[in-house]
Amino acid sequence: MSSFWSALDLLPDYLSQHVILSATALLFGVLIGGPLAIVCAQHVRWRGPLLLAASLIQTIPGLALLALFYPLLLALSNVLKPAIGLSLPALGFLPAVLALTLYAVLPILRNGVTGLLSVDPAVIEAAKGVGMTRGQMFWQVELPLAAPVFMAGIRTSAVWTIGAATLATPVGQTSLGNYIFSGLQLENWLYVLFGCAASAGLALLTDICLGLTEAGLAQRRPMQTGFGLAIICIGVACAAGTVVAARHQSGTGVADKPYVIGAKNFAEQFILAEVIADRLKQAGAKTTMRDGLGSAIAFRALSANDIDVYVDYSGTLWANVLERTDHPPRAEMLSQLGAALKSRFGVRLLGTLGFENAYGLMMKKTRAKALGITSLQDLAAHASELALGSDLEFLHRPEWESLRTGYGLNFRRLVSYDPTFMYRALAQDDVDVISGFTSDGRIAANDLIVLADPRGALPLYDALMLVAPRRAGDAILEHALRPLIDRIHADAMRQANLLVDRDEEKNTPREAAQGIIDLLKRP
Amino acid sequence: MLVLPGARGKKGISLAEFQIEIEDLGLSYAGAALGAQADILKGINLQLETGSFTALVGRSGAGKTSLLKCINRLHAPTRGRILLGGEDTSALRDFELRRRIGYAFQGVGLFPHMSVNENIGITPKLLGWSKPDIAARVAELLTLVDLPQDIGMRSPRALSGGQQQRVGLARALAARPHVMLLDEPFGALDPQTRETLGLAYRDLHQRLGLTTIMVTHDLEEALLLCDRIVVLDNGHIRSHATPAVLVASDDPALQALLDVPRRHAERMQMLLRSGAH
Numbered sequence: 001m002s003s004f005w006s007a008l009d010l011l012p013d014y015l016s017q018h019v020i021l022s023a024t025a026l027l028f029g030v031l032i033g034g035p036l037a038i039v040c041a042q043h044v045r046w047r048g049p050l051l052l053a054a055s056l057i058q059t060i061p062g063l064a065l066l067a068l069f070y071p072l073l074l075a076l077s078n079v080l081k082p083a084i085g086l087s088l089p090a091l092g093f094l095p096a097v098l099a100l101t102l103y104a105v106l107p108i109l110r111n112g113v114t115g116l117l118s119v120d121p122a123v124i125e126a127a128k129g130v131g132m133t134r135g136q137m138f139w140q141v142e143l144p145l146a147a148p149v150f151m152a153g154i155r156t157s158a159v160w161t162i163g164a165a166t167l168a169t170p171v172g173q174t175s176l177g178n179y180i181f182s183g184l185q186l187e188n189w190l191y192v193l194f195g196c197a198a199s200a201g202l203a204l205l206t207d208i209c210l211g212l213t214e215a216g217l218a219q220r221r222p223m224q225t226g227f228g229l230a231i232i233c234i235g236v237a238c239a240a241g242t243v244v245a246a247r248h249q250s251g252t253g254v255a256d257k258p259y260v261i262g263a264k265n266f267a268e269q270f271i272l273a274e275v276i277a278d279r280l281k282q283a284g285a286k287t288t289m290r291d292g293l294g295s296a297i298a299f300r301a302l303s304a305n306d307i308d309v310y311v312d313y314s315g316t317l318w319a320n321v322l323e324r325t326d327h328p329p330r331a332e333m334l335s336q337l338g339a340a341l342k343s344r345f346g347v348r349l350l351g352t353l354g355f356e357n358a359y360g361l362m363m364k365k366t367r368a369k370a371l372g373i374t375s376l377q378d379l380a381a382h383a384s385e386l387a388l389g390s391d392l393e394f395l396h397r398p399e400w401e402s403l404r405t406g407y408g409l410n411f412r413r414l415v416s417y418d419p420t421f422m423y424r425a426l427a428q429d430d431v432d433v434i435s436g437f438t439s440d441g442r443i444a445a446n447d448l449i450v451l452a453d454p455r456g457a458l459p460l461y462d463a464l465m466l467v468a469p470r471r472a473g474d475a476i477l478e479h480a481l482r483p484l485i486d487r488i489h490a491d492a493m494r495q496a497n498l499l500v501d502r503d504e505e506k507n508t509p510r511e512a513a514q515g516i517i518d519l520l521k522r523p
Numbered sequence: 524m525l526v527l528p529g530a531r532g533k534k535g536i537s538l539a540e541f542q543i544e545i546e547d548l549g550l551s552y553a554g555a556a557l558g559a560q561a562d563i564l565k566g567i568n569l570q571l572e573t574g575s576f577t578a579l580v581g582r583s584g585a586g587k588t589s590l591l592k593c594i595n596r597l598h599a600p601t602r603g604r605i606l607l608g609g610e611d612t613s614a615l616r617d618f619e620l621r622r623r624i625g626y627a628f629q630g631v632g633l634f635p636h637m638s639v640n641e642n643i644g645i646t647p648k649l650l651g652w653s654k655p656d657i658a659a660r661v662a663e664l665l666t667l668v669d670l671p672q673d674i675g676m677r678s679p680r681a682l683s684g685g686q687q688q689r690v691g692l693a694r695a696l697a698a699r700p701h702v703m704l705l706d707e708p709f710g711a712l713d714p715q716t717r718e719t720l721g722l723a724y725r726d727l728h729q730r731l732g733l734t735t736i737m738v739t740h741d742l743e744e745a746l747l748l749c750d751r752i753v754v755l756d757n758g759h760i761r762s763h764a765t766p767a768v769l770v771a772s773d774d775p776a777l778q779a780l781l782d783v784p785r786r787h788a789e790r791m792q793m794l795l796r797s798g799a800h
Contacts, residue, residue, distance in 0.1 A: 126632025128597060130646045130694065131622030144636045220636060 006508060007179060007194040012242055015198060018175040019239035022165045022202075024097050026158050029104025033157075034150070036105070037112025038138075047113065054106040062164040065102065066171050069095035070297060074304065091290070091297070091306040096168035096175075103164050104157045111153025115146030148218035155210040162203040166195065170265075172290045172301065176202070181292045185265050186500055186509070187420055206232065258286035259477065262301060262310030265292045266419050267500040267509060268357060268439060268493065272311045272463070274513035275488075275520075276481065283480040295393055296320065303345040305470045309477065312466055313357055315459035317341070319398040327459050334462065346469030350478070351485035355493045357439035358461040359399055360450040361388075363432060368449050375452040379433065380407045387413035389422045389431035399458055400435070406457035420501070439463075439490060441498025463488070483520065492519055541609075542573040542701060542734035543594070548603035550589055563589045565758040567603070571736065571751070573701075576728050578745030579738045580780075581755035587738045590755065591704050594736070595624045607702060622646055625695030625733075628706035631687050633679035639690050640675040646698040664693040669723060685716040692724065696731070703728070705737040709744075721748050743784045746770070754780065 036054075040047040057065070073090040080086045088094060119142050127137045143150075166177030179195025182188070209228045216225030259280050263273035270291055277287045290307050299321055301307045314337055318324050322340055327333075338349040361376060373379050379386075388411040394400055395414060403409060411433070417425055423442050426434045436443065438450060438461070465484065471477050496515050499507040550564040564586050571577055579587040592598040594605055596617050605612050612620050633642050641648075643664055644657040652660070665672055668689040679687060688708060695703060708724075709717040725748050728735050739745050745752050746766045754761040754769070754777060762769060762777055770781060 120630075120632070120635075122628075122630030122632035123634060124632075125597065125628065125630065126634070126691075126694075128617075129595065129621060129626035129628070129632070131618045131620075131649055133618045136618075136649065141634060141636075 003188060003190045003508075004194070007191055010178070011198065013246060014174060014176050014178055014195075015202070016239035016242035016246075017173070018162070018165055018177075018199070018202065019236060020243055021093065021096055021100065021168060021173060021175055022158070022162045023236045023239070025100030025104050025161050025165070026154070028097070028101040029108055029157055029161070030154060032101065033105040033108030033153070034112060037109050037116060037150070040109065040113045041116035051110065051113070054109050057102050058106045062099075062103065062167045063170070066096060066099040066167050067294075069099050070171055070300075073098075074300065077304070089306055090304055091172035091293075091301050093173050095171050096165070096173035100161050100164055100168070104161045107156040107160065108150070108153045111156070112146065112150050115149030115153075116142055118149065119145045148214055151210065151214040151217050155207060155214060158206050158210055159203045162199060162206060166199050169292050170294060171297075172293060172306065178292070181265070182270070184418060185292070185420060186267060186270070186506065187503070188506065188508075205235075258288045259309065259471070260288050260290055260307045262293055262298050262307035263289065263291040264295050264298050264310075266437075267512075268437070268497050269311060270509035271493075271496050271500065271513045271516070272353070272488075274510045275484070275516050276309060276311075276465075278513065278517050279480040279484065280477070283476055285476050285480065299347075299466075302466055302468050303347050305468045308468045308471045309350075309481070310466060311353065311463055313461040313463055314352075315358065315399070315461040317464075318459050319402075321345075323398075325398065325402065327456055330460055330462070333460060334464075337464075341466070346472065348467040348469075348472040350465040350467050350481055353463040353465065353484060353488045354486040355439055355463055355488055355490040356461050357437050357463055357493075359394065359435055359458055360438045360453075361403070362426070362434050362436040362443065362448045362450050364426065365447050365449045367432065368451070373451065374449070375454055376403070376407045376409070376457070377454060379451055380409055383409045383411050386411055386432040387415060387430070388433045388435070389415050389417055389425045390435040391419045391422055392416050394435045402457045406455050423501075439493045439497060440501070441494040441496070442501055444494065445498055445502060463493075487520055488516060492516055540572065541570045542575075542607065543569070543571040543736070544606040544609075545569040545590075545594075546604050546606075548590070548593060548605065549601050550586075550593055550598055551601050563758055564593070564600075567758075567760060569753065569760060569763065571734060573608075573734055574732055575751050576725065576733075576735045576749045577737070577751040577753055578749040579736060579753050579755060580740070580742055580745050581761070583740070584757075585755040586758045587740075587755050588706055591706055591736060591738050594702075595621050595626055595704055618649075622650055622698060623700055623702070625698075625700040625703040626706075627688070627691045627695040627703070627708045629708060629710040631691040633687055633690060633694075635678070635680055637679075638675065639670075639677055639679055639682070642679060642690055643675075643693045643697055645694060650698055660697060661693075664697060667696070667727065668693045685712055685720060688712060688720060692727075696727075701732075701734060703733050703735040705735065707738055707740065710739075717744075724748075742780065743787065746784065 036050055040050050060068075070090050073088050073095055077088040077090060080088065123141060123145070124137070127141045132140065165175050166180055168175045169177035169181045176195050176199045179191045179198070183191030183195060209231045211228070213225050213228030216222065216228060261273045261276050261280075263269040273289060273291060277289065280287050290301070293301060295316065298307070298310055299312060299317065302310060314333060317337060318333065322337070328336065334349075334352070341347040341349055361379065363373065368374065371382050373382060390400070395416060413431075415425070415431055422434050423436070423440075423446060425431045426448070427446060436448070436450070442448070443450065465481055467474070467477060492515070496512040499512040499515070500509055545567055548564055548567040549562070551562045567590060579590060581587050589598055593600045607623070634645070637645070640658075640661050643661045647657045647660055661675065662672060665675060670686060670689055670693070674682070674686070679690060682690065692708070709720050712720065721744065727733070737745075737749065746769075750765060751763065752766055752769050753763045756776065762772065762774065764772070769777065772778065
């Protein structure tokens with residue numbers, strides 16, 4: 001039940017941001033879809049191509065459309081910044097609202113065209129006959145007659161937009177989707193359910209209000225039309241008030257701007273983000289969280305100053321950002337990495353946390369013993385009969401390429417999972433080997449063995465604190481986070497991870513973080 | 524009654540001998556296929572006296588409706604010119620021209636989102652009349668077309684076909700036009716309503732001193748209601764005469780046109796005689 005109250009606690013923030021996001025996208029959708037519908041109704045030539053384009057956009061999966069706006073805005077920002085000094089935020093509200101706007105256009109456009117074209121030709125002839133100008137005919141006859149159908153389109157669009165807005169979480173925009181995405185990562189099904197219910201409830205309520213408006217327009221009852229719209233407006237105004245109040249509370253001046261802490265989409269990252277947030281709060285600073293970021297997105301968000309600080313892993317940056325394939329010793333690797341990040345991205349490597357979270361291929365101990373496998377060399381001999389389960393990105397990372405060629409691994413089957421489900425799949429024998437994380441508490445809990453890497457095909461994965469260019473010289477941040485350097489050890493991290501990842505008596509990341517925070521207080 | 528000869532002479536234009544003058548009017552469509560041109564009207568010359576009630580008759584495709592719609596420019600003529608009350612209409616913009624001409628057609632086309640009153644008052648409203656003036660005029664028109672005042676607040680959808688057509692006529696008359704264009708206005712009504720409404724309109728036409736052109740496919744209606752009949756044939760005017768002259772014509776094409784009403788009349792006469800015995 002504590003989960004329910006903590007979910008409820010987050011509701012004002014999530015719901016108000018969700019409402020503002022959906023309402024803005026819908027408003028833009030109307031402003032774009034409406035005029036396009038008029039163009040389509042009046043010019044047959046444009047009708048086909050415009051409707052086709054809108055339908056095509058609709059076929060792009062919502063998550064992909066949102067994800068695509070990230071590189072798009074980044075590229076646009078790279079062009080605009082030198083040209084007119086304008087830098088666009090590639091994460092958060094802007095990409096989310098743009099993608100949702102595109103989504104919102106189609107129903108409005110399609111219904112608008114239908115509505116305008118279905119006006120009785122006799123009425124049009126009469127409108128001309130009584131001496132209306134083109135504009136009078138549109139405003140006094142065509143638009144009022146098409147309005148109910150137009151409104152039905154806006155209504156459909158609103159319901160779609162509210163649903164799709166839950167997908168804004170991975171691009172860093174808070175929405176009701178935060179319940180769903182974090183719930184999915186943490187196997188907190190109550191959160192997932194809560195997010196779904198809240199989003200569905202909001203959609204339903206909006207649908208009812210716009211339904212009233214639509215019926216009011218159709219039956220020419222201005223009171224009813226106004227009533228439906230008034231409720232919507234009040235709702236949006238309340239949400240805007242909540243968001244503004246929250247912003248105000250977290251400071252207005254540039255110096256007072258909250259520190260934005262980023263986290264990728266797994267428990268360890270959520271926990272470490274909470275630890276960092278706690279340190280900053282102790283130092284009297286304000287913080288906000290951008291969690292559930294994709295691995296590659298997190299670093300780019302940091303270098304673009306969209307987030308201020310987050311934890312990444314040396315091997316990940318080495319392979320993916322610097323595109324290096326050699327494996328120098330730890331000290332050399334860290335110094336080269338720090339220098340390269342500084343010179344190429346302006347990102348500051350604040351220090352290591354003191355533990356490693358490496359990729360490692362893992363099996364159940366019993367199964368490994370039965371097959372006589374202890375290392376990746378042994379695994380290669382059996383790989384053709386075994387299935388590998390990986391997280392969503394592993395198979396596309398250079399580390400996998402290095403492992404595959406280094407040991408000649410050819411698995412019978414490759415399956416990608418959300419990290420949480422990967423361990424499940426291994427436990428249920430859906431797969432035989434997984435690409436797990438060495439700091440994972442489930443290694444011990446699930447009785448797994450990490451296969452040795454005698455050829456050193458995998459790089460080191462020291463956990464690092466990275467600081468965005470704009471905060472590189474920030475004294476508060478420096479002072480608050482320096483005590484974390486080399487103070488979080490593998491055992492403590494594994495234990496904290498297990499508290500969140502285990503199946504029973506799950507803790508929230510904040511609760512798990514408290515354990516680490518308490519440890520830090522010891523001398 | 525209330526309004527005798529309308530607002531005749533208000534603008535001085537109805538003093539001309541001919542209210543409508545059509546000179547060498549041509550209308551052609553660029554054919555959609557083959558780039559061919561279809562000539563709908565081929566040089567129409569027509570002068571209609573002020574106060575006349577003219578029927579446009581002819582077979583389907585003869586150009587009746589096209590000619591009518593050229594006058595209020597729902598079709599744009601390809602050549603020629605049209606004068607109303609001696610004034611060349613080409614100087615007027617489409618909507619200015621249409622506000623001066625009453626237009627009623629078979630489809631009626633009442634605005635479903637407006638009340639009957641709003642429908643009737645639309646042209647005065649477009650012309651910028653004051654609200655009280657519009658309200659007074661609408662009340663006057665309801666009486667004129669023999670509709671109860673309380674119908675005014677209703678939606679046009681709640682009216683019968685005959686009532687809708689009366690509202691359509693009232694709307695066409697609202698801004699006191701001198702010229703009325705009617706396109707099969709009684710076509711969709713049952714025969715009795717049709718006759719009642721036809722006779723009521725002729726009465727209005729006379730009382731208000733209108734100049735009316737009515738397209739009809741029904742020659743009997745034309746013969747019984749109108750004082751002039753223009754027969755169109757393949758984009759040309761075949762005849763322009765009074766009903767009496769038309770009936771007496773020895774042009775074989777016109778005689779053929781008159782065959783149907785004549786046979787109807789003879790059969791009807793026989794029927795009535797045998798019924799009397």
